[in-house]
Amino acid sequence: MSKRDYYDVLGVAREASAQDVKSAYRKLALKYHPDRNPGDAAAEEHFKEAAEAYAVLADREKRSVYDRFGHAGLGSAGGGGVDPTIFEDFGDILGGLGDVFGFGDLFGGRRRAGPRRGNDLRYDLEIPFDDAAGGAETTLQLPREEPCQTCRGTGAAPGSTPDTCAQCGGHGQLRYQQGFLTVARTCGRCRGAGKVIGTPCETCRGAGRTPKERKLTVKIPAGISTGQRLRLQGEGELGEQGAPPGDLYVVVHVAEHSFFHRDGDDLLCVVPIPYPTLVLGGDVSVPTLNGNEEVAVPKGTQSGARFRLKGKGMPNVTGRGHGDLLVEVQVDTPRRISKEQRGLLERLAETMHGHKVEPRAREAHDERPFFERVRDMFG
Ligand SMILES: [Zn+2]
Ligand SMILES: [Zn+2]
Structure with missing residues (x-):
């Protein structure tokens, strides 16, 4: 397998400053960190690849060798082995995160001579x-x-x-x-x-x-x-x-939440809505992490449509804002109805007599146009 160019790996230009290299690496390290992608072998490969690229490009001497001779110039010294000490550089910029992720033991940990350090x-x-x-x-x-x-x-x-x-x-x-x-x-x-x-x-x-x-x-x-x-x-x-x-x-x-399902920093919540509200539109109260919130459901909303409430998801663990809350509306089919409701529904059904039941075209399933519309409304 041929090695990718280190600048390509980090996504920086050849003339990128040391600071650019550092922040590019930081982004990748956070994105692909094994703790955030448990069991994802591809992410781990990306993570190691980025660490290797950073180990070379952050070192002025190694970088200049690499600039002149490429991977061949580094031989075995710059290639395979990742120097675990490079992660110590990140103690400062990762802030508390360094502790959350425990970079230390990812590559086998530090070993010191002398009396044995206590077990973790x-x-x-x-x-x-x-x-x-x-x-x-x-x-x-x-x-x-x-x-x-x-x-x-x-x-x-x-x-x-x-x-x-x-x-x-x-x-x-x-x-x-x-x-x-x-x-x-x-x-x-x-x-x-x-x-x-x-x-x-x-x-x-x-x-x-x-x-x-x-x-x-x-x-x-x-x-x-x-x-x-x-x-x-x-x-x-x-x-x-x-x-x-x-x-x-x-x-x-x-622990799992009884109705919020987590996806990264985003939350998903399914809210059953009465059929008339989906047809006619109307305000519904949806749960968020900070209590209920009114959401205007546009008329003609399909069951399964999702509303995105920006910034109402989980806080990001590094302190960088919040994810979004996705509210999926589903038609609420009542199990019991009153005599009056039965009468009204039967009259409604009569007006819909001859309504053809057929699968919806694929495009109609695509909720994106709807999505954009809703985002504009709730942005
Ligand atoms: Zn002895
Ligand atoms: Zn004793």
């Missing part, structure tokens, strides 16, 4: 639809291993001290020769701690840690959708020997 934890949080629409603050109660209070994390009973491990002499590692190589292996006896506990603490049985319930307050941004993650830095498992703790990822699941 995942917490699945179900929130009501209204909290996703309006934003909310919620308290999570979750257990985490904390240093034991009794032994202050040493694992040794109060008054006693851990002994230096005889196996490794306190190094925590055993070194041995294998051919020309010196191989270090974690000491099995002290498990790398370098110390062995003679009299274990009774509270934690020598582990040095005890599970503790914690309360965490989480801000849920308005517009969040199912599958998006909130990263709570440092709220994961504790690290080894003073290494930083991991992060806590709160994976959000938004």
Whole structure:
């Protein structure tokens, strides 16, 4: 497969400024981010392609090589591997979003040498639809291993001290020769701690840690959708020997609304309307996120027609405005009618006698002209 031109990938001119490159990439990254397109392999490809293009075009040196020699000039250095650090540049411009999406672990995460950083934890949080629409603050109660209070994390009973491990002499590692190589292996006896506990603490049985319930307050941004993650830095498992703790990822699941169906930032709502109103036109009250709103249904409205109420959808999670609310009107067929209504309907039916039932032409199904008309009215 031939590689696409990096400028084409980002959709910028060859003389585009660094700022243009950055904002073009930003747009694509938001559009194709895997968190927004779960399970969409094509979107993920676009996302990686854009990241790769950006990694090159944002680097003055790589860009000038690419300008002169194209993909060939970069060899393996500029091609395949995406440098995960480029996402750190976006911490500033993505603002809160960097946290929502957790760019860090998308490409395998950062690895540091030395004592192991604590594990990341995942917490699945179900929130009501209204909290996703309006934003909310919620308290999570979750257990985490904390240093034991009794032994202050040493694992040794109060008054006693851990002994230096005889196996490794306190190094925590055993070194041995294998051919020309010196191989270090974690000491099995002290498990790398370098110390062995003679009299274990009774509270934690020598582990040095005890599970503790914690309360965490989480801000849920308005517009969040199912599958998006909130990263709570440092709220994961504790690290080894003073290494930083991991992060806590709160994976959000938004409950379904009883009648609003969500499509991205847009909302769809089906509203049954009495047949006379569709024929004659009239005002109907439709639900929105902020209470009911009057909508004028034009005369001759077909069942299935949609009205677009601009800006009445879900708030965008990045704070960029709102989606739209699409109101689909459907003819409301009453299950029970009064004697009077029956009489009126029978008279109506007589006037329509001989009305031919035939499928509507395809063009008549196209609601666009109608749509435009309505948009003008409600814009
Ligand atoms: Zn203890
Ligand atoms: Zn040891």
